[in-house]
Amino acid sequence: MPNHPQTPMKNKQVFLTLVLLVVGSGLCPAAAAAPNPSDESEVRGAVQRIFDQLKAGQYEALYDGLPSATRARLPRDRFINGLQHTRNLYQLDRIEIGAARVAGNLAVVDTVMYARIAQPFNAEGKLVVQQYLVREDGKWRVATGDRATIDRFLKSNPSFARKFPIKRPRAFIKQDDKWIEFNPRGQKS
Numbered sequence: 001m002p003n004h005p006q007t008p009m010k011n012k013q014v015f016l017t018l019v020l021l022v023v024g025s026g027l028c029p030a031a032a033a034a035p036n037p038s039d040e041s042e043v044r045g046a047v048q049r050i051f052d053q054l055k056a057g058q059y060e061a062l063y064d065g066l067p068s069a070t071r072a073r074l075p076r077d078r079f080i081n082g083l084q085h086t087r088n089l090y091q092l093d094r095i096e097i098g099a100a101r102v103a104g105n106l107a108v109v110d111t112v113m114y115a116r117i118a119q120p121f122n123a124e125g126k127l128v129v130q131q132y133l134v135r136e137d138g139k140w141r142v143a144t145g146d147r148a149t150i151d152r153f154l155k156s157n158p159s160f161a162r163k164f165p166i167k168r169p170r171a172f173i174k175q176d177d178k179w180i181e182f183n184p185r186g187q188k189s
Contacts, residue, residue, distance in 0.1 A: 043100035046140035055092040105135040124174040
């Protein structure tokens with residue numbers, strides 16, 4: 001793709017589109033010392049399942065995978081409608097899932113999601129995001145994008161919080177075969 005100067009407005013739109021991938025995906029990380037290998041496998045499987053549901057437009061299933069505290073604050077129709085309005089903005093491609101770190105009912109996973117950004121222009125995008133998950137009723141539920149839920153779980157496990165502090169998502173657009181990072185103000189980092 002040729003290198004075209006980006007206007008601040010287009011940069012904001014691109015960044016917001018990529019951030020929607022994080023918030024909409026419902027992905028969520030938690031970490032631990034000395035995790036059970038089956039827990040790590042379950043967490044990685046949950047992250048992949050959630051990504052696949054987002055990619056396939058299975059928004060009701062995504063909603064059902066949110067922690068109960070998130071569902072109590074976020075109505076189902078608002079969540080689903082919000083994601084449906086983003087369908088034309090991007091097309092998810094693939095996800096790279098890093099090591100899962102599990103501590104009790106918390107898990108954290110570093111991920112890289114790749115997508116084709118359709119609006120405001122046609123470009124490849126990637127989002128580097130730390131996914132947080134909480135285990136409720138024996139199932140791993142996604143909490144990424146729900147800072148209140150994540151904070152509550154981290155406060156109840158300060159050792160985990162010190163080892164795996166929350167990282168801000170990083171959004172990139174590919175230009176001239178190079179990944180260019182964008183910050184929330186739409187300026188290159």
